Amino acid sequence: MSAGEANQVLVQIWTKDGLMYEKDLDYSHAWEFLPSKEACEVVRFSETYKLKTTGEIVKHAVHLCLLKSGVEASGLLGQMNDPAAPAAIVNQGEQVETS
Secondary structure (H helix, E strand, C coil), rough: HHHHHHHHCCCCCEEEEEEEHHHEEEEEEEEEECCCCEEEEEEEEEEEEEEECCCCCEEEEEEEEEEECCHHHHHHHHCCCCCCCCCHHHHEEEEEEEE
């Protein structure tokens, strides 16, 4: 074992079967922009971890973000371009997370 391998950190992911090494899992993700009848857009981000050996899904997480549209949203977009104001964006937006 080389000196570089001895210092390597093995990342673990919490799954339905307990902690598993990231190197043993395949990771995939997807972004979806969903239509809504409300005055907002819904963005869904999903993450999936599968066992490399069997393809069994051991972790699947879905994150939703509701983006308001209209005049208020254009103000939020302006703030997103301002690196000094990330907290204001989080405080004004509505976020829902499920896993």
